Amino acid sequence: MKSKALYIIYFFVLIMSCNSKKNQLQVSVYETSESGNKLTEIKDFVKNSNDSISKVILNPNEKFQKITGFGGAFTESSAYLLNKLSKKNRDEIIKAYFSREGANYSLTRTHMNSCDFSLSNYSYTPVADDVNLEHFTIEEDMLDLIPMIKDAISTSEDGFKIFASPWTAAPWMKDNNDWVGGKLLPKYYDTWALFFSKYTKAYEDLGIPIWGFTVENEPHGNGNNWESMHYSPEEMTEFVQHHLGPKLEADGYGDKVILGYDQNRAGIKEWVDVMYATEESSKYYDGTAIHWYESTYEVFPEDLQYAHNKAPNKYLIETEGCIDAEVPVWKDDAWYYKKEATDWGWDWAPEDQKYLHPKYSPFNRYARDIIGCLNNWVDGWVDWNMVLDKQGGPNWFKNWCIAPIIVDPDNDEVYYTPLYYVMTHFSKYIRPNAEVIDVESTSKNLQITAAKNPDGSIAVVVFNEGDKAQDFNLALGEKSQQIHISARALQTIIIPTN
Template sequence: MKIYRIIFYSLLVIGALGCNTGADKLNVQVYETSASGNNLVQLENFSNETNENRIQVVLQPKQTKQTITGFGGSFTEASAYLLNKLSKKNRDSIIEAYFGESGAKYSLTRTHMNSSDFSLSNYSYAPVEDDKELKSFSIQEDLDDIIPMIKDAMNVSKDGFKILSSPWTASPWMKDNKNYVGGKLLPEYYDTWALFFSKYVAAYKNEGIDIWGFTVENEPLGNGNNWESMHYTPDEMTNFVQHHLGPKLRQDYPDVKILGYDQNREHLNEWVDSQYKNEETSSYFDGTAIHWYASTYHFYPEELQYAHKKAPNKYLIQSEACVDSEIPKWKDDAWYWKKEATDWGWDWAPEKDKPMHPKYAPVNRYARDIIGCLNNYVDGWIDWNMVLNKQGGPNWFKNWCVAPVIVDENSDEIYFTPLYYVMSHFSRFIRPEAKIFDVNHSDKDLMITAAENIDGSIAVVVFNEKEIAKKINLTLNDKSVTIDIKGQALQTIVISKP
């Protein structure tokens, strides 16, 4: 087998050397973010044009995989509150940076239904006890912050974006512990809680905002009873969707999607086994949502492939990720490239799990995870808060985290961290309905993914985590191009439609 591999790559080298001049040269644009200082900079000179010691990267656009749903971040009360504190100029610049044609062009977003830890306080849209018909239902809490932020984004987004909404908890009076934190939904309120989802769609629609889909529950396994949560077992969630939420939304808003699970990947198999046990259990599930907090470096390819094989025609969306348990470093790009960040597991994971939570570089974690997800059938990837302040909040529980954009609301300053540019490498160039396809390459230290957009353009994202620069020869059909990539650099190579 090794001999065949050597022959294969030798042929690639010979072919590449013979087709890298004149009419046989690929016409590309190269954008780079790097530890050396580039932030989504378009490179004018990206190759020394020699073919010596080049890594062969061969694109296989006919070997298609999943269809992309989108990339983006989350509309939280914390982010919206901070935007309200900024000048109009800076607010507009952040909205443009995320949703405008000159920015990241986010296409898939998330928000919370009722409060979350990244709210200023606990609240519910239905606070009146035993109001089974939800006559008191109101989204008043969102009218001053989340909804204006969404509308501003809609105004600058040329292609539009999807909104996935997630509840952290039902109203406390619907739960067995009568608390925002922990506990379970009482069976007597299953239909009321399903009605709650429908009321939410209607209320947002009345504001001119369409909800694309829901996750049934954010982190149904809980969060250590620290902030808003509500627990389900896999079969309890499947039962709720099959007999209550699914029929209600199918009746009222049949186009609204339902995604199950919505927590870390290490438990993914048991959840998809329950959701997709048979035709009856799976009929109301449109897909599955996942988070990345099980590890700072491992993206669980086996679990992702298992979920895809279990339901190949369903969505598999990364619905939340962030640099957690960290106070943001202000205007210090270098920190985001260094292995100095720690996550919740560094302090709190059981001893047996601590090896999954070493110190890490935030840029590496984002780039590795997104590429790893795309190469293992994930079709959407959503970051958590779009904007946080220098403390990593506001957050009523003081659960500080990092966002791609950090602001000082007191001095009206903005800091676009390297994480913003990493997200842009994917969201700006890999558009909804793009097809991920196979890439063959000869260097295990490079991570590469590629997609063909519906306009015929191709985006190839290459991540070089190592400090040593690399030289690649990129081949598509009978054309190729040589490209140099620095150490600790992320590149998006855009090939226009011929």
């Protein structure tokens, strides 16, 4: 009798175990945290029997925008630094960004002519009044920038998109005859449109495909500090509608993406109202580009929603963001989790806007912003420089910033900051053409986004910026899995294809 009773108990335990496994959601979890995890795979979770544990429910049938990609910018400064490193470290960095084992970047940016993260001012059109651009040359890019891009292309198995942005036309095309500020003279609108076509051909002749352009980096200007050229929404739309779009189309480049605006989110409404006012005005615009510098803390969800609703079938891409107004902290991961860093508005912002510029953790800035963007229709997020030195340059204007990877070329050393891992949490696991899906959460302490990849897998990104670890129950249909996330941590949870 005793043996029979034990057998019955064993039988029921076995059934319960099978049912438990049947209802268990299979996941792979990767975490980066202040406690030291760096995309570390987490396999053992502390079980919390508390019935009040928060719930995160995935709704893959409710879909939003398709993802274009995640990545960073090829700048002359980054490329120059790579050329000063040993081949071993140079190759390691390229692989870290572009291999499947690394961040596997899928969307990238580069500059046309020089920018602040160049070694000096230069233009591809050095000869004044060369209306037909007979002297157009990309020679300035041949030593550093182009080799970096070509190495990235060779390394990437999945490929990536490149869009290019001008900071300014050559001074001879502008009303102030200067690198900084001023406007493009209307008599050179056709010449400047030709510039984009010439650039495309020159790069594609070298085996570098150009996916698209932003019309102008920061058309409001940058306080007259470094290369810039100003447009109003009406002036940019005039240029795109009657010059740039038709020229690219006529030269066989009509498939190139044209993104308008390309500055801070808070100013987006007045731009999309003009860009997408009519069918004719919006014909050549494929989307809107935005930056985060109005506030590296506030996402501006209402502005993003407004822009999406104005042109729901067009791109909405974050084309630049970085930790600015800071010199990089070298090999001190803890600093990147501390709320000590400022941004460019910390000192100058008027009192009623100080709340937009708090001291805030660089790690938190990236994590919360990318999640906030994805949850408000943004389909791509592009970091600024991929590589900078310990000073936060080189930068001809001394506009120091932080990059995810910092190098010391004199000693041939490389430092992967926590920001590199934040970018990788998204770029590696949320692939192009993934669709953002609905997430319901009962937690007020976790920031969450999710996307279903083209292969059917689902990537869930969870950010816990609190001082305490959190437990939550992740559910997909009838299956669920309890997850434990560390304090001040970012997780990517992969649910494999069914």
